[in-house]
Amino acid sequence: MLDATPRDKVYERTALVSNPCKTCQPVGALYAALGVHKTMPHSHGSQGCAAFHRMFLTRHFKEPAMASTSAFTEGASVFGGGANLKTAVRNVFDVYDADMIAVHTTCLSETIGDDLHAFISDMDIPDGKRVIYANTPSYVGSHITGFSSMAAAFIDHLAEKSGKPSGKLVVVPGYVNPGDVRELKDYLGEFGIKYTMLPDVSDVMDSPMTGTFELFPKGGTPIEEVVATGDAAYLLALGSWASAACANALKRKHDVDNRVLDTPIGVAATDEWVMALSKFASSPVPAAIEVQRGQLIDCMLDVHQYLDGKRVAIAGDPDIVIGLTAFALECGLVPAYVITGTPGGGFEERITALLEQYNLVDKCWVKSEADYFELHQRIIQQPVDLLLGPSLFKQIAKAEDIPLVRAGFPIIDRYVHPYQPIVGYRGALRLLEAMSNAILDRQDRDCNDEDLEFVM
Amino acid sequence: MPGVLELEKPLTPQPADTAIEKVLDSYEAKVFKNRKKHMVSVDHTLDTPQEIAANVRTIPGMLTHRGCCYAGCKGVVLGPIKDALTIVHGPIGCSFYTWGTRRHKGRSDAGELNLVPYCFSTDMRETDIVFGGEKKLFKAIEEGLELFGDPKPSAVFICSTCPVGLIGDDINAVAARAEEAFGVKTVAFSCEGYKGVSQSAGHHIANNQLIRRVIGEVDEPPKTKFSLNILGEYNIGGDSWETERLLKRCGIEVVSVMTGDGSITEIERAHMADLNIVQCHRSINYIAEMMHDQYATPWLKVNFVGIQATIKSLRQIAEYYGDAELTQRVEEVIADELADIQEDLDYLKERLSGKTAALYVGGSRSHHYQQLLRDFGVGTVIAGYEFAHRDDYEGREVIPDIKIDADSKNIESLELGPVEGKYRLRFPEAKLDELKSNIDSFEYYEGMIKEMPNATLMIDDLNHFETEEFIRLLKPDVFFSGIKDRYVLQKSGVASRQLHSYDYQGPYAGFKGAINFGNDLLMCLYTPIWEMITPPWRSEPVLTGTIGGE
Structure with a gap:
């Protein structure tokens, strides 16, 4: 696999993009x-x-x-x-x-x-x-x-302003799966917040099998709700690359205040989301959410010895990659390569700031506008233990025999994933399970017979 | 079985012409007039052959399944060529979408270059659009050739996307400069997406440049007596490998495949082979015709999809060479391969016979797969093409009558004469005439309609609305199409399989491939999941009345 990729060194390119980490x-x-x-x-x-x-x-x-x-x-x-x-x-x-x-x-x-x-x-x-x-x-x-x-x-x-405030919160979820949107809605429901999710791909891109095809499935933000966003009380945008422009538009047009948060992937980013909701709702964090958080931390502690210090390469879209990098760091993983294909927006600075919190800046190569060809060349020079990102990583995973945990867009070679979240505490739990399983499966596969651990 | 829920459907399928009327009735006058010409209820009792409108513009806003010129050129014809460095000149998307997603499998021996797993783009940005992208393209070629120095690519291909043609980047000039500077053959394909009316224009553009710059370059003769090229076989799911396996068993040498698992080094010597066999007529008949004109290579329209079709194709190839020993070996191979699958075939026939199918694929498969389905006793109720021309529907005899409109006129049509020293009649004229009259597929394609039974439907450029309506009216048991309507059909309760990607299975070619296909079809019709769609509480009462608080 990828046998033509030169293995001697990393070639510099300025004009040719190969195996891109973005599309149009x-x-x-x-x-x-x-x-x-x-x-x-x-x-x-x-x-x-x-x-x-x-x-x-x-x-x-x-x-x-x-x-x-x-x-x-x-x-x-x-x-x-x-x-x-x-x-x-x-x-x-x-x-x-x-x-x-x-x-x-x-x-x-x-x-x-x-x-x-x-x-x-x-x-x-x-x-x-x-x-x-x-x-x-x-x-x-x-x-x-x-x-x-x-x-x-x-x-x-x-968006229009009728002059009659709706008291609603507008949530812009970013470029995520319907499973993520559902998860975000669960949080809003726990807080009892009246909201408009825009856009809302749940019940559209995860519609059930009923035997009847609906050209326009029941989901999607109702148009009249989009119109009414001018009367909203506040807007929360998740992921600045995908959602900040929408927040700015509503501020500009109808002076609706907003806050742009990171996509809530991992502990800290989800904490921020939860606290923002708590502040908006002027109510304490519901017990059910705190239990979810506690369960996540519990599992992270349980499994930390297998993840700590393992090197991971992370690729995909900026908002998602920032979230995945933050969670990887929280789990004790060492991000060795972090790339996105999307230009602009201070991606490298954001990742570097995350790495600084863990004193890992010099352990990691960070690049925006990067492609998988160069990432592969770098992995050849200094291998990693885990790949975290879209299906586009698949060839590198096979070429270098590195386990791949799929997250982000596009995942075109696996099923069911759009129904499941990676956001929120439960989404993090799911990522934690996938990452630790990948590493434990690899240990089982590679170890000597006498070293096969019955209990791990 | 799918479709069990659709109780509101008519209990029996509608007759074909009524179905057409019902569908057209929903359209306003302009659309009605246009779409009517693209729909034929097959009737072989008429005095004159039926005509269908094809290879003309799609009406905007109808939810067509068609793609673009670039998709036909880069995605279909050039994509599978392993040893070419194919750089897409344009913004990133077009290159991204043709990366690793069409299943044209390619493998190389150690030391040979295989660039199929890669995609290359100049990733044009706003400044390139404003100031021109030629410099960036030249630099990209230089960087690509630096990456792949040993083994080197046999050629560099440049494919342009929409904005390139509009801003006037001269990719031919860049190609010439690069070829001189780096000493690697560099070929430009001006396949901007807006050209033509579908993928079809892109096939033609790719064909033109392959004949100009690749075919006929190396005069290395075949090693054995019976040699041929396979044209229009893209090795989706390994189809080409299965076809080649059969031919090799028969003692036939495959000089080149265009272009499945193909390479420039093979295609360069294609003119040395004694025959071209054409699998996908639409995408490559131009090369077959042009090689006939330049090198006197005869061609046969074959079909290795379907058991009877494969047998017929093998026999016609043997008849062409006219060698008793070869003919005998072909018969032995047929008998042996048949014996190998007989038990499976009998079983599948028993389970599948009597089912009905709808097929809507590109420009050849809707015909080929009807032949395969017939092997299992599965009939067709509706078949159509995304980007075929009238000859693919009606047969090559209509080619002189096809009106050349403005959209087709813009696609260059090469008139080529014999190449000196390389024009080599494979048989004396009289023998060629005899072959022509004896072999019905000798330099001829009969089209799809002749094999379709009366009262079946032939629809060109089927759109989403029509798909929904026809499945409601005609109730096929299975619908074969592509990824865009794959889940539309499934959600409607109709079994569906993709015939572009084979739903990531295959191969489906040849004898063994037919069994693979039959098993996949059986699986999709009879998976127990169809029975679970309606929740039990929809058909059985759950809440029972209670009296007085009991």
């Missing part, structure tokens, strides 16, 4: 749009864009990922995609009866300078229907930026 904005915008009820994500680009994005999301979630396309041809690329968009909007409302179309742009429509605002203003949109858009050129940012832009676009285009 539109897929993230499409995913975010699936989290608003009866909304059809629409890709304003070539057919291939929508085809690839739907394919990729389906491979991760093992669920349909519906989206329409402007189906650009060469003619549209020359004369602009206005006519294509107009036809598409008419057909999506007519044939598929969406309540809203959430258009995102692509490198194609951005390069030719299509003016979505002008196109949409000129359209006859049926009463009660809406068309919104986000600019998501593929040559800027990554899929995380695209998610963030679409989440902000919902606020920019829809």
